[in-house]
Amino acid sequence: MAKELNIGLIGAGRIGKLHGRNINSFVSGAKVSCLAETFLNDEHRAWALENGISKTTKNPDDIFADKSIDAVFICSPTETHIEFIIKAAETGKHIFCEKPIHTNIEKINTALATVRKAGVKLQIGFVRRFDHNHKKVRDTVASGKLGRPHIVKITSRDPEGPPLSYIATSGGIFFDMTIHDFDMARYLAGSEVTEVMAYGAVNIDQDYKKYNDVDTALIMLKFANGALGVIDNSRAAHYGYDQRTEVHCDKGCVLVGNDLNDTSVISTADGVFCEKPTWFFLERYNNAFIAEVEDFIKAIINNTEPPVTGVDGLKSVEIAIAAAKSFKEGKPVIL
């Protein structure tokens, strides 16, 4: 496949812009030629121009109708994902869709069926799988050299909470934040989650209670392979983005810490000062965002399975639903 893949980008929010810039600046083999953004404004147009995107439109259907477009990046709000996945599949376009696919299992299944029928590729944006650190944990476990996994631990804390307006519509911590960790848990354990027990607390901002949401969570998992897992979440770590993973296996343990801003150690009579973790996901997962797109494009070019499938997207939503139920009912939920 000699020619460059022609990409249509749907949505010019933070993550849409990130993918657009990455594809047109850092990724070879693909080019975003068209941006569809329902609330298109001059700022979007300027951004598109600057990033070599020649066409902009308010109507995503312009992308689906464009036969020159090979693949779409769906970076619009979650509730629009299913519609766009189905339209893309039906017009024969490969699909990169941001997480979560949706919050409704039935609709996800319908969309996945359409994708399967159309024979197009679908990749879900679980970017953390492409982080050099987490990938090392996964690769070490998957290699089998430590034996079978016993305990999977995921620390996942945001540096600062989102605006409350976001909480109002996000579906709650298990859907907007832990969803990444549920995928990571499956990825690291190499096994499906069979049971979930979730604890939550409001420790940071009492306003979370208005939305029946929490800002602090602990979730225990059972995996089909006999391993146990635990995730701890906080919406406000303050010291940076705390993203550590650890798997204890038959023969020992593999763990990764954070990337730091630098490796400095300053020692004085007052103490020893080291650097903080990188601030948030844009800094920590900068290279991972590029790598996930490169792998998506390779999967299309080489006609292979994308590294994060629609089923992966579905599974993490199922776990999130179970976690939300467990938290609400105060007891474990079996998947």
Added chain:
Amino acid sequence: MAKELNIGLIGAGRIGKLHGRNINSFVSGAKVSCLAETFLNDEHRAWALENGISKTTKNPDDIFADKSIDAVFICSPTETHIEFIIKAAETGKHIFCEKPIHTNIEKINTALATVRKAGVKLQIGFVRRFDHNHKKVRDTVASGKLGRPHIVKITSRDPEGPPLSYIATSGGIFFDMTIHDFDMARYLAGSEVTEVMAYGAVNIDQDYKKYNDVDTALIMLKFANGALGVIDNSRAAHYGYDQRTEVHCDKGCVLVGNDLNDTSVISTADGVFCEKPTWFFLERYNNAFIAEVEDFIKAIINNTEPPVTGVDGLKSVEIAIAAAKSFKEGKPVIL
């Protein structure tokens, strides 16, 4: 109080010998003068001689009858603790008792009532509180400089499992191993546990199933102050004694890692090799074992509250009972 405290030691197993040697070699202000060991043999006698313990007996009552003895160290099997605590209290001797006090709450309460009535000191052997690392976490949290605790995490993995014969009578992982972590959880959080949810698995040795025990466990906790907690246990880490604690609070996080055998880093084309954690509790908590005895002796000399009280001993047993119940019934247990 100018004179040395006169100590009677009950039990010359591993932990009894450890305390005996520590008191007579490394601790000032106290001296073990008598050892009572039901199964007294020549090896015990030789050990006593070597460690400056002038008198040995098969009968613990010889210690209780000896008016010159100020305090006893109860290092005999768990099922004998209550009897010896009561006898010591009734004969006016201060008491250092190894953990767990017992597995029966009613009996513990009876013993504690006797101790209170007698006005003697009682300290329980939760040695980890005296470790320089965990103590730093606790002191940082207790200082309030990080604000209130949100998440307490305890990793506690033994390098290798005990003999199965031990499992047969130990009461199971929550009583023989996690009991330390339950105490640590209360110590770090500075708050009582109000709910427990325990997961367990047999990942290391299928023979554990014969004893209805597990070798891998995850336990989630709720604390009265709103914090959440999690403990992960493995009976066979293989790489050493993995004892890490972490508390995330309003303003940030404090955590401690393991002590390592040395600080070496060896870098070659094959990789970078660091040292393993110290092997097991004798190595890791060597200094802590001395410190807990010193603090017990200070509490007697200064007539102050011992640093780990009978109530601390009781609480950890209550949590262990709840954890065992949660694991058995597959649902959370409220304390």
Added chain:
Amino acid sequence: MAKELNIGLIGAGRIGKLHGRNINSFVSGAKVSCLAETFLNDEHRAWALENGISKTTKNPDDIFADKSIDAVFICSPTETHIEFIIKAAETGKHIFCEKPIHTNIEKINTALATVRKAGVKLQIGFVRRFDHNHKKVRDTVASGKLGRPHIVKITSRDPEGPPLSYIATSGGIFFDMTIHDFDMARYLAGSEVTEVMAYGAVNIDQDYKKYNDVDTALIMLKFANGALGVIDNSRAAHYGYDQRTEVHCDKGCVLVGNDLNDTSVISTADGVFCEKPTWFFLERYNNAFIAEVEDFIKAIINNTEPPVTGVDGLKSVEIAIAAAKSFKEGKPVIL
């Protein structure tokens, strides 16, 4: 200055290609439009095309003659630097020149005089100043919060040696390798070097002796501000690119380690395994190469002093000459 800077690139070796790609892919505000490479071949032409460089030539004079070109990047062999700097200055082009400027002090002075007279900017390619780690050391020292510097330590080891053919013409370790460290020493100490004492040894490859060169070196420095410095060099560390710096000051010490491939720690009964440092300068200084070009372009646009001046280029050569003399004569050399 609204328009993009128009850049002429001289030399399409490893470093020329690196700058060409960086400018045209990752740096905004500038564009390489022409490549001059004496030994221009099809591979060079394909690389230029791929990187959006529209014009190629065998004759650097085509660049100097092109009035649309604002600045040149001199990435040709060291012995050509002086000629190209002078031509660029005389044709009014700003200059980015790779290190070392040259090995002849007189010629360097002539070139610098021409640059000064022409009023163009000249920046020397000491890329390590733009590394996040070393920059942190420098900024900490320069802030004065640790007081005045006492001891400057630089560890600088290549993962593997260059081909012997390179050694034959490089001028030796002090000119081709330590030159970077001499600049780093001045940068960190914030002071000029006043005396040099160099030890060298052939420990890796006896063939270095044929070229009167060494593969292992230790160099001590005195600085005008009273600080002492030491650099250790090896041409073959094997475990990666070992680039650590440390400054001890009145009130304490600041040091930086290497960037690692990832933050993993794998613990088993066999030991604890961590990741190696990034392999070589392309990996370690990837971002620094982009940052130095961005700063050069900013200096032109804002008409400010470039962050690494011609004098910086001169000084490091003077120290290298002194180090070579010290090594040869076996005694300290005063600058």
Added chain:
Amino acid sequence: MAKELNIGLIGAGRIGKLHGRNINSFVSGAKVSCLAETFLNDEHRAWALENGISKTTKNPDDIFADKSIDAVFICSPTETHIEFIIKAAETGKHIFCEKPIHTNIEKINTALATVRKAGVKLQIGFVRRFDHNHKKVRDTVASGKLGRPHIVKITSRDPEGPPLSYIATSGGIFFDMTIHDFDMARYLAGSEVTEVMAYGAVNIDQDYKKYNDVDTALIMLKFANGALGVIDNSRAAHYGYDQRTEVHCDKGCVLVGNDLNDTSVISTADGVFCEKPTWFFLERYNNAFIAEVEDFIKAIINNTEPPVTGVDGLKSVEIAIAAAKSFKEGKPVIL
């Protein structure tokens, strides 16, 4: 050899007391029975009593005359060492002598000859060889698994300077401080020093100039095996006792850092705070002081060569003399 070695201790200064307490509290197989201290006072007598030393005297000859004494610990001022070594040898007592043996090579040689003739053991108190960290470096190098050594680096900084009165008589930094590092250099390199070049500076306290001494030093070494070495010294690190060693070899590098007070990491919006190194030699080398005595006693009991010989003591003095000369004359000194 069933009976306990009977030890005579000469000198009850800081180091004498340390050895006395260690032998009588923590070391088995030996017992200090007599203390000789020229300036014996009530405080010394109380200390002796407390530590189970039954006899005290102002006259060291009482020790040499006592036929029941098997070995002496010479912890008196440096200028008395030679006399006491000779007397001990002539009265057939094994000798542990603190560093430095003396500052006069001729006198040292006389003493060593007497020791050899008498056939008694002589061990010099280079305690750092018994530190778990430095020992790991040495053992790694000596094992040969990294190949031959190329570069030896020693960082050795005291937390705070001694009183100026000490400087007045200490012989200067190379004799009172770097002497330890010279021994460490030989120990790590496994080879003799053939050339020394010393730089010094007064950066901390100008009063050092009155004594022709410095508070900051860098010393380069050449070893017979082709390795190069460097030592950096500061009399006032402020952040603790900074004692790191590193050896780069054919196949890679082994290094050790400091022992820290604890392993805590406190992360907040203000930064990441780690613990400081242990404060000074009493904390850092606490276990090493015990180990060196145990090894001395073993050497006597097993009739083997002590781990640090009189020749080791001589060599480090020779290097110190060369370093002092190099610093004074501003040029390298060949040994």
